[in-house]
Amino acid sequence: MDGLDIKLNEVFPGKVVRKDLVHDIKKAANVPSFVLEFLLAKYCATDDPEEIIAGKKAVLEVVEKNYVRPDESNKAQSMVQQKGRHKFIDRVHVKYKESEKKHWAEMENFGSNRIAINEKFYKNNEKLLEGGIWAEVTLGYNEIEEDDYAFYVEDLKPIQLARFDFEKFVEGSKKFTTDEWINIVLRSVGINPEIIENLPIEYEGRVPQGNRLKFHFIARLIPLVQSNYNFIELGPRGTGKSHFYSEFSPYCTLISGGKASTATLLYNNARKKVGLVGYWDTIGFDEVGNLKIKDTDTVQIMKDYMAKGRFSRGREVIANASFAFVGNIDHSIEKLVKSSDQSLFITLPKAFDFAIQDRFFYYLPGWEIPKMDPRWYAMNYGLITDYFAEAFHHMLKNSSAYNGVINKYMKLGKDVEGRDVLAIQKTCMALLKIIHPDADPTIEEFEEILEYAIEGRRRVKEQLNKMKDDDEYSRVDLSYFKSTGEEIIVRCPESKDVLATKIEDIKEPLTPNKQEIKAAILTEEIENTSSANTLDAKEKHLKIYYGDTGYSYENLFKPYFIGAKTIKLQDPFLRQKHQISNFLKLCELIVKIGDAHRIILVTASDDKEQELENKYIFDQIANSLFENEIELTVEFSDTIHDRQIETSNGWRIVMGRGIDFYQSLAGNYMQIGANDQELRPCLETHFDFIKIDK
Numbered sequence: 001m002d003g004l005d006i007k008l009n010e011v012f013p014g015k016v017v018r019k020d021l022v023h024d025i026k027k028a029a030n031v032p033s034f035v036l037e038f039l040l041a042k043y044c045a046t047d048d049p050e051e052i053i054a055g056k057k058a059v060l061e062v063v064e065k066n067y068v069r070p071d072e073s074n075k076a077q078s079m080v081q082q083k084g085r086h087k088f089i090d091r092v093h094v095k096y097k098e099s100e101k102k103h104w105a106e107m108e109n110f111g112s113n114r115i116a117i118n119e120k121f122y123k124n125n126e127k128l129l130e131g132g133i134w135a136e137v138t139l140g141y142n143e144i145e146e147d148d149y150a151f152y153v154e155d156l157k158p159i160q161l162a163r164f165d166f167e168k169f170v171e172g173s174k175k176f177t178t179d180e181w182i183n184i185v186l187r188s189v190g191i192n193p194e195i196i197e198n199l200p201i202e203y204e205g206r207v208p209q210g211n212r213l214k215f216h217f218i219a220r221l222i223p224l225v226q227s228n229y230n231f232i233e234l235g236p237r238g239t240g241k242s243h244f245y246s247e248f249s250p251y252c253t254l255i256s257g258g259k260a261s262t263a264t265l266l267y268n269n270a271r272k273k274v275g276l277v278g279y280w281d282t283i284g285f286d287e288v289g290n291l292k293i294k295d296t297d298t299v300q301i302m303k304d305y306m307a308k309g310r311f312s313r314g315r316e317v318i319a320n321a322s323f324a325f326v327g328n329i330d331h332s333i334e335k336l337v338k339s340s341d342q343s344l345f346i347t348l349p350k351a352f353d354f355a356i357q358d359r360f361f362y363y364l365p366g367w368e369i370p371k372m373d374p375r376w377y378a379m380n381y382g383l384i385t386d387y388f389a390e391a392f393h394h395m396l397k398n399s400s401a402y403n404g405v406i407n408k409y410m411k412l413g414k415d416v417e418g419r420d421v422l423a424i425q426k427t428c429m430a431l432l433k434i435i436h437p438d439a440d441p442t443i444e445e446f447e448e449i450l451e452y453a454i455e456g457r458r459r460v461k462e463q464l465n466k467m468k469d470d471d472e473y474s475r476v477d478l479s480y481f482k483s484t485g486e487e488i489i490v491r492c493p494e495s496k497d498v499l500a501t502k503i504e505d506i507k508e509p510l511t512p513n514k515q516e517i518k519a520a521i522l523t524e525e526i527e528n529t530s531s532a533n534t535l536d537a538k539e540k541h542l543k544i545y546y547g548d549t550g551y552s553y554e555n556l557f558k559p560y561f562i563g564a565k566t567i568k569l570q571d572p573f574l575r576q577k578h579q580i581s582n583f584l585k586l587c588e589l590i591v592k593i594g595d596a597h598r599i600i601l602v603t604a605s606d607d608k609e610q611e612l613e614n615k616y617i618f619d620q621i622a623n624s625l626f627e628n629e630i631e632l633t634v635e636f637s638d639t640i641h642d643r644q645i646e647t648s649n650g651w652r653i654v655m656g657r658g659i660d661f662y663q664s665l666a667g668n669y670m671q672i673g674a675n676d677q678e679l680r681p682c683l684e685t686h687f688d689f690i691k692i693d694k
Helices: 003-011 019-026 033-043 049-066 070-083 119-124 166-173 178-188 193-197 211-219 243-247 296-308 333-338 354-358 385-397 400-409 418-435 443-467 499-506 512-522 529-533 553-561 577-593 608-626
Strands: 016-018 085-097 102-107 112-116 133-141 151-158 230-235 252-256 282-286 310-312 316-318 322-328 362-365 381-383 479-481 487-489 540-544 566-570 598-603 631-636 644-647 651-655 685-691
Touching (some): 003 381, 016 019, 033 049, 070 085, 102 119, 178 211, 178 418, 211 362, 211 418, 243 252, 243 282, 362 443, 400 443, 553 651, 608 631
Parallel strands (some): 598 631
Antiparallel strands (some): 310 316, 566 644, 644 651
């Protein structure tokens, strides 16, 4: 324990946890951090080494006993049948089946979407109906043969704090210096602040040091603490963009690469029910570039909501949920900022027009954040995630204490216009809540926050100004006045010396001289991006969240199979008929590509009888492949566990769930998604595409 650990334990007894323990246990179970810390707070609330070892063992035993691994759902269901009841830790959804006029619970990893549930559970916690929650769930077995369900919910306890005292939280924060508190915030969300203060040599000159990088990590928390906030971060893969919205708070939900419909997100006219905005503090949109918006109404209503926090859809709906859009940029930032007709919004969906872009309050430069590796993970004590999330939840709903600071210190320049003012005010207020919960910064500390807030809004405005032909957004020199009266114009580091960002000087009408300037800018432009939009094989990590759509074997694997003569699949869970059917679909893709001459399959079986049955099925597939000039070799192994694909052209694809990552059709093959993989909802999983030497 270092000095800050000791002080943190003294000020917040029972509200802290060792973050390295979270990382250790998380390796054994893909459970959100706030769930693991819920358990660690029960069993590891001590600094005694022996008690920590015992507590860690207890947590692992609880996870082992109660957390269902996705590939052990059949075993878990059998356990409930044999014992009569069992307690699980799982994510629970409740869906209303209109055709049956009945609600059914669904547990993701338990693998059943037809669990009887008493209405008291979803009436007391409506989030069960909108996105689901993590909970401790006791399931009972229904022995009545005439009933059409096997399991029912006996008890359900959401995994979050029962009580929270905000005044004690604020009083505790006052006992730390500002620098100490910033480090506590970072440690609490799993980031090691010491690595920023002692940056490894390979990062020097590539990422910002000191408070700027710390502010970048903290800025990701803004949508969790400020209501009706519109945040965007675009940058490279592997920097942890979506982590803060999937792991940190039970009041946040994450939409990943799926479809955003009016009914799901905003309001369902048929059910007369508010969508996700009515149930969550924050809605994160991961891989925003892949977001599919089906109807034009959704875009228009999103504009209204992002501007005013309300919209009309048969009736007026008012909500507090903030939006956090995160995604990847695969382009050179230097080339993008030098371009006159491409912007740093290049990866956004086409539906995100100027009006949507103008509603972003802050653009976080994700390219300044390093790729995460174990050195960046917190190893010391931090506040329990759930406790910290409760503080954020309280502050999101209560902002009055911070208005006085804004009114007292904020003096903005003449180029800061209406929407700029709102964006800067909201960003400053959010950063005050996180860094100064007591609303008592020094003037120097406030000016540091203010300058950071202005920069993020200027980055938005520069892109709009560059891409729009008129001068609507030309006033990009946003500024503020220091307490000394000096006016400071804030610039973005990536574009401060780039001519294209100053294109307000050559807006219409274009004189011949300005035409020459425009032409000069065009000589610095990047190449046409059409090639960047093709499916190229590249190293990447892909996370798919529960309920995502848009994923098929073709758009996942085709770029990596092209040119491969041999493809080897290792997946021990090609045992059931639907799993073998998935393998056949993969073989069909390989046939369509036409490059491979050999497929090697290594799998497993439950017993010898199943192995013989499946060998017969695989022989049929092999005969069909032989007619397409492809040889299939099948091996059965009792020892394999990992699921991966290796190709002779030098790729290894590591798969969390193997190729069986789609949600069950539950025997109903007459539904959308039964035949088109891209329309079928997925289970939560991940893929790592790794280049290997061949």
